[in-house]
Amino acid sequence: MKKKETMNAETVCAELQRQRDLGVDLDDILTLAVSLLHESTPRFHWTGIYELFPDRVLRLGPFLGAPTDHVFIGVGEGVCGTAVAEQRNMNVPDVTKAQNYLACSTATRSELVVLIRDHEQIYAQIDIDSHELDAFDPAVETEVEKVATWLAVLYRERESVGVRAL
Numbered sequence: 001m002k003k004k005e006t007m008n009a010e011t012v013c014a015e016l017q018r019q020r021d022l023g024v025d026l027d028d029i030l031t032l033a034v035s036l037l038h039e040s041t042p043r044f045h046w047t048g049i050y051e052l053f054p055d056r057v058l059r060l061g062p063f064l065g066a067p068t069d070h071v072f073i074g075v076g077e078g079v080c081g082t083a084v085a086e087q088r089n090m091n092v093p094d095v096t097k098a099q100n101y102l103a104c105s106t107a108t109r110s111e112l113v114v115l116i117r118d119h120e121q122i123y124a125q126i127d128i129d130s131h132e133l134d135a136f137d138p139a140v141e142t143e144v145e146k147v148a149t150w151l152a153v154l155y156r157e158r159e160s161v162g163v164r165a166l
């Protein structure tokens, strides 16, 4: 099988760190992270971040790609809400076979959800859709996880200074 090209988390995180060092706040860092991820790989056709709020609802934050009806997703609903409920990342190679799948676009064939978390504490998630079947190999998932880990540190910092409790 032809090896798929893989995004490079080090490049993404280095740019995020550079912006952070310049004083850019978390919300703008999230927007930049979405943009860098989206542009990193041609088969990322929709890239966004959902944040988990205290009412146990995911709310859509920055995203690139087609507009979606799924701006609010309850924990346990869809692939995104299931990732939170089961506290695990979801790599869905064929969305037609996923129970509870909430369609963002009829063109989507596969989906990757990576939690932004600090152990049990889930802050948000990176959601990526592709028009290709099985678009997310383990190497890609690992790189997206590295970006999620980097973002989790920022969420933890914000929580510790009490700007917004998530």
Ligand code: SME
Binding pocket: 046, 068, 070, 073, 077, 078, 079, 080, 081, 100, 101, 102, 103, 104, 105, 111, 127, 129
């Ligand atoms: N497919 C997701 C909903 C989000 S859209 O893909 C942007 C889900 O099943 O939870």
